[in-house]
Amino acid sequence: MSTYDWYQQLIKPTWAPPSWLFGPVWTVLYFIIAVSFGFTGYLFLKRKIPFSTILPFILNLIFNFAFTPIQFGLQNNILAAVDIILVLATLIWALLVMYPHRKWIALINVPYFFWVSFATVLQLTITAINWK
16 A cells, blocks of 8 residues: 555544645745754854754754654554654754744744644544544
8 A cells, every 4th residue: 555545544633734735834844944953053063052952953853854754654653643742842842942042043943833733733633533
């Protein structure tokens, strides 16, 4: 079964956005992530922030990039639910530790925070209603 067929067969809540919306949203969010996380890396390399400030950004990227292979490669809703919770938790952590250093980095990530919050609720709902 192809990934597309598998995902289409999952029961989704009525408020789930159409599949075509995810690509454009993530394109914008990945631009925000590249700029803000990239600048965070620059600050770390210039020794303007400690490793403890960049760590949640690194973990967030790892968990974010792991989501698609987990959800669509492994086709595992439970692991995807755990992963998306980790994406949200590391994002909150990253924004909280960065805010005192560069407020704009935290603020520019507000759309990312809202989308990941929504995606977390969506994934947890899909996982729950497709529980076997």
